[in-house]
Amino acid sequence: MEIASKGQLRLAFLRWAVVTVPFIVLLGFTSARIAPGGSENLWYQMLVKPANTPPDWVFPVAWTTIYVLMGLALAMIINARGSKLRGPALAIFAVQMTANLLWSPLFFGMHQLFWAFVLLIVMFVLALVTTIVFGRIRIGAAVLMLPYLAWLCFAGSLNYQIDQLNPNAETLVPAQSAPQMNI
Numbered sequence: 001m002e003i004a005s006k007g008q009l010r011l012a013f014l015r016w017a018v019v020t021v022p023f024i025v026l027l028g029f030t031s032a033r034i035a036p037g038g039s040e041n042l043w044y045q046m047l048v049k050p051a052n053t054p055p056d057w058v059f060p061v062a063w064t065t066i067y068v069l070m071g072l073a074l075a076m077i078i079n080a081r082g083s084k085l086r087g088p089a090l091a092i093f094a095v096q097m098t099a100n101l102l103w104s105p106l107f108f109g110m111h112q113l114f115w116a117f118v119l120l121i122v123m124f125v126l127a128l129v130t131t132i133v134f135g136r137i138r139i140g141a142a143v144l145m146l147p148y149l150a151w152l153c154f155a156g157s158l159n160y161q162i163d164q165l166n167p168n169a170e171t172l173v174p175a176q177s178a179p180q181m182n183i
Helices: 006-034 042-046 058-078 086-109 113-137 139-165
Strands: none
Touching (some): 006 058, 006 086, 086 113, 113 139
16 A cells, blocks of 8 residues: 655645636636626616625625635545545535525526525535535635635625515516617
């Protein structure tokens, strides 16, 4: 039996990270492009938002950071070849990531504020289970998931407040944009 050196283990982790980080960021970007939010979404602009709603630029910065951290956590777990929990950890990560990717289309595309809030609760539970299982394999991977859990709490609060402030949000129809040129 051959034991890898710390340098070899670090290199293996970096090889995985070079794949997992861009992959997770790309998935998040794709989900956000399916149903754009913020200033790119007329329906979202029409909603009444709570005072604690951050400026639009905060969301892509926060999500990119979270996706990078999730990609690094995933690389740590993929690289933990000796762990019996590796398979279940990867499966629960995939399930929570799928839930994550469904939120933007549900909220911004389908205008389902209540169901998006329910999905955020499901996402939090799945992310918490993922974090706990990751922590049983690599503490560092669990620590990297903590900003995601914190952001989900904030996002859930924001989603709930927006739902309360906009009881008929799904019926809002953005006005047609004015033509750019008059002939």
